[in-house]
Amino acid sequence: MRPAAAPGIPPPPMIRDLVRDLFEKALARGAAAGRWPAASIPVTVEPPRDPRHGDFAVNAALVLSKAAGKPPRELAASIVEELRAVDADGAVASVEIAGPGFINLRLAADVWFRGLAEVERQGAAFGRTGAGKGKRVNVEFVSANPTGPMHVGHGRNAVTGDVVARLLDWSGHAVTREYYVNDFGAQVQTLARSVHLRYQELHGRQVVFPPKGYPGEYVVDIARAVKAADGDRWLDAPESSWLAPFRDRAVEHVLGMIREDLEAIGVGRYDVWSSEKALYQSGAVERFLAELTAKDLVYVGKLPPPRSKKGAPPPPAHVAAIADEEGMTAADDLTLFRSSQYGDEVDRPVKKADGTPTYFCADIAYHWQKRQRADKLVDVLGADHGGYVPRLKAALQALGHQRDDLHVVLIQMVNLTRGGEAVKMGKRSGNVVWLREVVDEVGRDAARYLFLTRRADAQLDFDLDLAKQQTLDNPVFYVQYGHARIASILRRAAEAGIAAPRYDLEAVRRLALPEEQDLLRRVLSFPELLAGAALAFEPHRVAYFLQETIAAFHSYYTGGKRTGERVIGPDPVTTAGRLYLCKALQQVLANGLAVLGVAAPERMESAPVDEE
RNA sequence: GCGCCCUUAGCUCAGUUGGAUAGAGCGUCGGACUACGAAUCCGAAGGCCAGAGGUUCAAAUCCUCUAGGGCGCGCCA
Incomplete structure (x- = not known):
């Protein structure tokens, strides 16, 4: 396995691009011959919902119909002629015109089988594309005011931003991850004043805490640190003398907490920490x-x-x-x-x-x-x-x-629940739920994954009990289990003395079952999925893809128990092909989970609950 | 009052940027293990895609209006 695609060398084209190229050539050829005008409306190449319609459906005839002045189905027939002419390699196995004028095509089986070689060749880098063309993208996320630890909402922001950045990286962008620190202005001054009040308290003075102050225990910690370092020298000093040093010390302390929170949720790296204060001071x-x-x-x-x-x-x-x-x-x-x-x-x-x-x-x-x-x-x-x-x-x-x-x-907002009951939150009432409490309770993987199970702009109900459950109700558990299950099959094969799966065209040609055809198409669509999610800034697509993919595998696997079509079977060549498919699937799941920053375990820790 | 987001199965939500008969999980009902992890799977029931217009070959998706829910609307940051 290779660690990453070498920079400068574009990854091989996705299979969908191959089809797109063929159509571009065919349409250009037909346009040159005067059969229809040059295409102005983009042509879509999409896998149809119903696999019986073929591998890809192309709407070229539908969008060109008006400009060409011909009915779509008639035009489609002409396009197919050109397509045949440009398809020198015979990549297209069959074509049919369907419905209002879709061109449905099926690729030669070997196009798919050969594509599977990429998974082994690219290994942990399978899924990387050059879709971003090296564009420089700056992702600013979290940027929570340095006035307290991160709460749950910040956590959703952190994970979303982190995964958006990872997706952009995987799709060939030059990514900078940035945090803008609002270390200037009224809010951090309020924090400084809150610290000073606690500081006075620590010196035995009665103080009245204003409703707008920051009540957290960490404020006392900061005050304690100031007291330890400076004694009572700020006790009766005018505010103008202590405000800035208190502020700077408080900000530094709180940023330390925020870094720990980020670390806990798996956001380990920022490239740039920008300071609002520095922006002013630098002029x-x-x-x-x-x-x-x-x-x-x-x-x-x-x-x-x-x-x-x-x-x-x-x-x-x-x-x-x-x-x-x-x-x-x-x-x-x-x-x-x-x-x-x-x-x-x-x-x-x-x-x-x-x-x-x-x-x-x-x-x-x-x-x-x-x-x-x-x-x-x-x-x-x-x-x-x-x-x-x-x-x-x-x-x-x-x-x-x-x-x-x-x-x-x-x-959008995160509504914390526990067993369906809302967990009361609110800054005013003082019972904010800190991100750290949630991560400590449910674990990093579950927290990250559940933050990604909704579109960012839709509200999210986050159930603490569900996040901890070791059942299929819990999506992160379901996906991780799937990865472990495949790992287990590969282990079992190795124990049986079967050679480790390697790409072999003869072997993968045995992947003829509908379920296998479906699975290998899912595997090969992974790079495209990541690129699409990156360009749309939508990390949740990855989570859904993983769930659907592993569900398809579970179905294949369990179905095999009934029909007798097992991965490890009597025929060594078929077995080798199926094991390679398993390995490719495992790689895709692992890479997808890596993009989400979630662990891909080789085996699940705890045993089943229901012992007989 | 204004702006943005949301409204899809009983519940929670996807829907590949406009494609063919709208999907998944949970829940309900009924099934499947003497061999690769049953922590799984299969089947059934369940829909006026909030409503009404419009755009076009084609709309859950785009435009307008209406109704509900959320978030905002300071010389705060």
Whole structure:
């Protein structure tokens, strides 16, 4: 087995590409001969739902029909003629025109059988493609404020972002994984003040803890560390003297916790830790503001009164009252970014009334700077940041980039349950469920896998009891069991003195059962699946693929018990072919699980519960 | 009030970016082990794809509207 595809050498084309190439040639040939106009609408090549319709269904005649001025079925017949002409190798075994004008084709059996050689040749790298063409992609994920440990929602973000990054890597992108640390601004100052309160407490003082402070036990730990290092020197010092050092110390401590949390959920590597504070200190934000001014993208003006949270806009007096509470007035002149010209609802302030830059300002400066380092940006954000996306895209566009240079993966809420009962959560009530508690309880594999069993933008019910169950109700268990089961068959074969499975064309040609044909097609579609999941930024597709694939194997295997078609059978050549299929399947499962960051065990640990 | 996301079998959800007769797990009912892991599998029942229009050869998928649920909508970050 080879560790990875050598850089620069493109992996062999996927079988679907082979078909696509044939059609491109055929369509070009026909167009040159004047039989139909050159194709403008993309032609799709898809495996049909019903395998009886063949290996691939192509809609070329349907999409070309109007331009060619011929009925689809008639056109399809012409296309098939051209197809035959370009298929010098005889890759296409049979073609038929079906339904409204689909061209259904079946490839020569050997095309599939020969494709199986790739699994052995590429081993742990099988599934890698060059679909991304080396494009530089920056994936920013988690980026939780350094004000406390990660909670469950951050965990879903972390796993999704991590697997998106892995998928992009597997599909031939140059990936940078990045964490943006919001170590500047009000929230980390609030943390610093909370630490100072605990610090006073530790010196025996009575303190009143404000409702907006951070209540966690770790705040006391930080205060204790400060006390141990500095004694009482900050006790009566003015806030201006201790705020920054307390903040920096607190941020450093909390980032340490976050790194441990990430490690626990299996996110071991970030390439870049970006600091908001550094962005300010390096002068990048100021330079960026100057750039905006130079490009006439900002102006000084008034913001329309904010809308009320519910119902119709409130009377102006009420707005003014709210504004006063926060120490500002709606009448102040602000520096506004012309985001409404680029698809945002309103212009957004980049400078507060006191002249300091807003968070938004620093953030677009950050994205602008990131865009210099990468061709494509991916932000994995909590769904509560959904409203923030249009202005980020607007900013990129205003700065001369494409809106689509930024793709945002929105992570919807996680509802924790235990045996179906909701686990109460909420920052206000103080009973947040930390990610670490969940990982400690159910294990990393189950946590990761279950986070990936839904589309990112759909809410996820995460049942703690289910995650721990060693039954097929638990998808991670089901998939891991399948891998172990195959490993067991291969072990059994080795014990019986059968040579380790190697690719052999004669042997794999024995894979003639419908179930075997289905399984080998699944194996060979794996690279394509990963590429598709990567380009769509949808990790859940991998989880579903693994479940469906292993289910197909279980069915094949158990069915074999009834029919007598066993993997290890009387005929050595058939046995060799089937063992190779098992090995290929095992490799695909292992690689798929590797992409998800989930272990692929050779055997399951615990014994069955129901002893007789 | 406005924006984004969601609505598919009794429940939880997929649906390959617009393809042929809409799938899976759970649950229900009925079955399958004297040999490769029954931690598995097979079968049955279960659907107006929230509703109404539109776009086209073709719509669960795209557009508009309506109804429900969620998340947002600050000179916070």
